[in-house]
Amino acid sequence: MSPRENGVPINKEPSTVEEIVSIDLFGRQFQFRTDKPLEDCKEVVEKLKQYVSQAEEQTNNTASVQNRVVVLLLAGMNLANDLVATESEALKFHDRVDRKSSDLLNKLSVFVSNNG
Numbered sequence: 001m002s003p004r005e006n007g008v009p010i011n012k013e014p015s016t017v018e019e020i021v022s023i024d025l026f027g028r029q030f031q032f033r034t035d036k037p038l039e040d041c042k043e044v045v046e047k048l049k050q051y052v053s054q055a056e057e058q059t060n061n062t063a064s065v066q067n068r069v070v071v072l073l074l075a076g077m078n079l080a081n082d083l084v085a086t087e088s089e090a091l092k093f094h095d096r097v098d099r100k101s102s103d104l105l106n107k108l109s110v111f112v113s114n115n116g
Helices: 038-058 065-115
Strands: 002-005 019-025 028-034
Touching: 019 038, 028 038, 038 065
Parallel strands: none
Antiparallel strands: 002 028, 019 028
């Protein structure tokens, strides 16, 4: 995604993508060009808005610029924490599947050896 604020490119790198997704934060609209399906991006935007709303509640909904940065930082840290937890769960699941697959292959190998 390439960032845009109020429709103006923040960086001027050329992009061949035509889809644009928007997000409103703190009364300002930010737009991003995306190479992913727009529906996937809209889900990402909604999830980010949920994290920002939760962070705003944690900081007592104060509206100063400094607190907006704190809200965004807190939302990012909460999001990163959830990502790390999800990655850890996925890794544990992968390890379990790998172990069980190895056990099954070993049992099949033994069975073939005994009956072959």
